[in-house]
Amino acid sequence: MSAGTLTETAAQLDAEIAEVERRIRQRNRRTTRLIWLAQLAIVVVGLALWEVLSRTFGWDFWVSSPSGVWEQLVAWAQTEELWTGLRATLTVTILGFVPGALAGALIGFLFGWFRTLGRIFEPFVLAFYTLPKIALAPLFILWFGIDVLPKVVLAAVLVFFLVFFTTFQGAKTVDRSMLEMGYLMGGGKLAVFRKIVVPTSWVWVFSGFKISLPYALIGAVVGEFMAATEGIGFMIKNATNEFNTAGVFAGLVVLMIVAIILTQALRLVEHKLLHWNDGS
Structure with missing residues (x-):
């Protein structure tokens, strides 16, 4: 195998590794966004239920x-x-x-x-x-x-x-x-x-x-x-x-x-x- 072929193979491997790392970063960012959205939804729903139940049943005191x-x-x-x-x-x-x-x-x-x-x-x-x-x-x-x-x-x-x-x-x-x-x-x-x-x-x-x-x-x-x-x-x-x-x-x-x-x-x-x- 010639030196040029080895160089091309190494460059191809580097590119594939970089692509895998990019996909992992994208997946991690998507996961983080989903977690934030889920947490925000829990807070909003919890506050809404608290407000509705307090007003409906007179639990304000x-x-x-x-x-x-x-x-x-x-x-x-x-x-x-x-x-x-x-x-x-x-x-x-x-x-x-x-x-x-x-x-x-x-x-x-x-x-x-x-x-x-x-x-x-x-x-x-x-x-x-x-x-x-x-x-x-x-x-x-x-x-x-x-x-x-x-x-x-x-x-x-x-x-x-x-x-x-x-x-x-x-x-x-x-x-x-x-x-x-x-x-x-x-x-x-x-x-x-x-x-x-x-x-x-x-x-x-x-x-x-x-x-x-x-x-x-x-x-x-x-x-x-x-x-x-x-x-x-x-x-x-x-x-x-x-x-x-x-x-x-x-x-x-x-x-x-x-x-x-x-x-x-x-x-x-x-x-x-x-x-x-x-x-x-």
Whole structure:
């Protein structure tokens, strides 16, 4: 077979591979569009049923209605109460998530890599984990007052344990053959930890981040239920005291939207950092 024939064959194979990849991309785009359309249809049908049933059976006091929730959101936005509360809740959520996640990842790495250290402290971590963290809110208020700090601490504690256990598990389950290969190539324990354990555990770390992020929001809202003068949780509490069902649902809708946005933002960060991982 001549060189020219080989070149033509290789070019033909490249063209066929490119065509297959193009078709796969088109199919993936079609699938994504269908998923979005299905999700949109579910939302529209669900809201329509909610509105019709509420109006037909007079359930507005008990479950409100989409129109009632919308009117409440507009009223909050016009008085800037919504933006003030949203800023307060987001501040506590972020201030609680960042230190809780960093501490959970760091300690999880250490306990997972240094097995003896992990075996010593794991029972104590498990013991604290079994405590109902929400029940600690009054204690944090007693210790730190009624300002932002107790809510931040509660959010950080909720985040810490979730990130810790996922990171701890990831550090423990690193492929032992990769570690042995690192040692055989002359790497010390610190180098192997930095270049093998940490990178291969990042998937577990981000899983912990994604799982714990909504819990940071939960910690912020629970703290606002207990003691606050602003925030989405404070607004929901006031709406409950006033038997304002639309206000309660409006606060829940805001929290749901915030949780979705924060989670999607974290997914984008994960995709940028772990683009090599198919599951990211």
